[in-house]
Amino acid sequence: MALLVAAVVAGTASAAEATVPPATPKAGDDTSIRPFHIAIPEAQLVDLRKRIEETRWPDKETVTDRTQGAQLARMQDLVHYWQTGYDWRKAEAKLNALPEFVTTIDGVDIQFVWVRSRNPNALPLIMTHGWPGSVFEMIKTVGPLTDPVAYGGRAEDAFDLVLPSMPGYGFSGKPTGTGWTPDHMARAWAExxxxxxxxxxxxxxxxxxxxxxxxxxxxxxxxxxxxxVNMPATVPPEIADALRAGQPAPGGLSDKEKAAYNAMNNLYSKGGGYAAMMVTRPQTEGYSLADSPVGSAAWMYDKFADWTYSGGDPERSLTKDEMLDDITLYWLTNTSTSAARLYWENNANNFNAVDISIPAAVTVFPGEIYQAPRSWTERAYHHLIYFNEVDKGGHFAAWEQPELFSEELRKAFRPLRH
Incomplete structure (x- = not known):
C-alpha cells in the first residue's frame, strides 16, 4: 500500500486483530517448504493487451498540475508503452532467477524468495513490502545484502534474505475469511x-x-x-490529537517536528482519499480494479508519483518497466481487491507512536510521506540503536535507492551481530 495506513481514519486496532491467535500449523496445512515457479499463461497476456486496446479514456483534467490525480497525458504515455514495448516475461524471468518457495501458514499459502548468502555467518533478515508495492520493491537489494563484497561492502555484513509476499498480495494465497491483520502476519512471519x-x-x-x-x-x-523500519510510527498522542482535530501545528515544536506535523496534516487533508476508500469499501473499488487494467495502473501510478523522491515525476526514480512490473503483477494475480482488504482489516492509524522496547533502527528518507524527527522516534522506539537521515530516496526506499538502502541496513544491524 504505499502508505500503509488508514490515513484519514483515525481508528484503533480492529476487534479481529485483538483476537488473532498465534500462527500455528493447522490441520491440513502443508508445512513443508516447497519450490515455486512462476509461469503466467500466454492467454492472460493476450487478454491484458486486448483490454488495454479497448480502454475508454476519461476527459483530460481541468488543471495543469496533479491536484486532480493521475494526469491523462502521463497515463496514455505509460499505457502506450505497456501495450507496445513492455515485456512481462522479463519480469517473470527476474523473479524466477531467484530461489522461490511456498509454505502454508494458518490455511494460506505464503510465497517467498529465500536467498542464502555464501557467508556461513550471514545474519538472517526477513523484509516485508507494502502497497502498492510487492517483492519487486526489494529485489535490487538482493545482491548488495547477500553479497556485500561485490558491492563494496564487508563480508561480515552479509545477510540471508527472506522476502515474503503478504497474504492477498503477489503469488501468496488470498485469505477467504477475515482476520489476516498485521498482527496476524507478524505471527506468521515468526512461524x-x-x-x-x-x-x-x-x-x-x-x-x-x-x-x-x-x-x-x-x-x-x-x-x-x-x-x-523506513516508515516509523512516531506521532506522539498529543500531536495525533491535534491532527485529528485539524488544528495548525501546536506551539513549541522544533523545526523538524513542525515539518513532520505539516506533512501529516497534508496527508490527512489532501492525500488520504485512497486509504479511506480501501478502509471502508475495498470490495466496491475492487470491481473496477479487477476489470480495468488502465484503472488499476492509474490507481497505483498516482501513488508512485506521490511517494517517490521525484517531485511528482516518478520516472525520475523508477523506470517505466519497474513500475509496470509491479502493476502487471497485481493485474495478472488479480490481487488489487485482496490487497485493499488489508486496509479494512487493520482500520488503524499506523503513524501513531508505537511502544517498542527491543532494539530498533530507523532510516529517514527525504521523500517519505513524513520525515520522522529523532525526538519523536526516541519516544516510540525506546531502544534506538541506529537513526540516520539520508539525502535521497523516498517511500519506496529499497526500490529507488537499493545500494544506499542496503548500506543503511548493514550499519543498522551491526550492533546485533554475534
Missing part, C-alpha cells in the same frame, strides 16, 4: 522464520512492512534480535 530453521534473525519493513515489523517487535517472538 516462517522458525520453519526455515533460524534461531536468531532481524526484520525490516517499509509501508505495510513497517506495521508488520512493529507488530513483530511488540510480540517479541523467540529469536527476533531487532528491527529496522
Amino acid at each position: 516462517l522464520m522458525r520453519r526455515l530453521g533460524y534461531k536468531h534473525y532481524v526484520a525490516q519493513g517499509g509501508d505495510w512492512g513497517s506495521v508488520i515489523v512493529d507488530k513483530m517487535a511488540a510480540q517479541k517472538p523467540a529469536g527476533l534480535l531487532g528491527i529496522h
Whole structure:
C-alpha cells in the first residue's frame, strides 16, 4: 500500500486483530517448504493487451498540475508503452532467477524468495513490502545484502534474505475469511522464520512492512534480535490529537517536528482519499480494479508519483518497466481487491507512536510521506540503536535507492551481530 495506513481514519486496532491467535500449523496445512515457479499463461497476456486496446479514456483534467490525480497525458504515455514495448516475461524471468518457495501458514499459502548468502555467518533478515508495492520493491537489494563484497561492502555484513509476499498480495494465497491483520502476519512471519530453521534473525519493513515489523517487535517472538523500519510510527498522542482535530501545528515544536506535523496534516487533508476508500469499501473499488487494467495502473501510478523522491515525476526514480512490473503483477494475480482488504482489516492509524522496547533502527528518507524527527522516534522506539537521515530516496526506499538502502541496513544491524 504505499502508505500503509488508514490515513484519514483515525481508528484503533480492529476487534479481529485483538483476537488473532498465534500462527500455528493447522490441520491440513502443508508445512513443508516447497519450490515455486512462476509461469503466467500466454492467454492472460493476450487478454491484458486486448483490454488495454479497448480502454475508454476519461476527459483530460481541468488543471495543469496533479491536484486532480493521475494526469491523462502521463497515463496514455505509460499505457502506450505497456501495450507496445513492455515485456512481462522479463519480469517473470527476474523473479524466477531467484530461489522461490511456498509454505502454508494458518490455511494460506505464503510465497517467498529465500536467498542464502555464501557467508556461513550471514545474519538472517526477513523484509516485508507494502502497497502498492510487492517483492519487486526489494529485489535490487538482493545482491548488495547477500553479497556485500561485490558491492563494496564487508563480508561480515552479509545477510540471508527472506522476502515474503503478504497474504492477498503477489503469488501468496488470498485469505477467504477475515482476520489476516498485521498482527496476524507478524505471527506468521515468526512461524516462517522458525520453519526455515533460524534461531536468531532481524526484520525490516517499509509501508505495510513497517506495521508488520512493529507488530513483530511488540510480540517479541523467540529469536527476533531487532528491527529496522523506513516508515516509523512516531506521532506522539498529543500531536495525533491535534491532527485529528485539524488544528495548525501546536506551539513549541522544533523545526523538524513542525515539518513532520505539516506533512501529516497534508496527508490527512489532501492525500488520504485512497486509504479511506480501501478502509471502508475495498470490495466496491475492487470491481473496477479487477476489470480495468488502465484503472488499476492509474490507481497505483498516482501513488508512485506521490511517494517517490521525484517531485511528482516518478520516472525520475523508477523506470517505466519497474513500475509496470509491479502493476502487471497485481493485474495478472488479480490481487488489487485482496490487497485493499488489508486496509479494512487493520482500520488503524499506523503513524501513531508505537511502544517498542527491543532494539530498533530507523532510516529517514527525504521523500517519505513524513520525515520522522529523532525526538519523536526516541519516544516510540525506546531502544534506538541506529537513526540516520539520508539525502535521497523516498517511500519506496529499497526500490529507488537499493545500494544506499542496503548500506543503511548493514550499519543498522551491526550492533546485533554475534
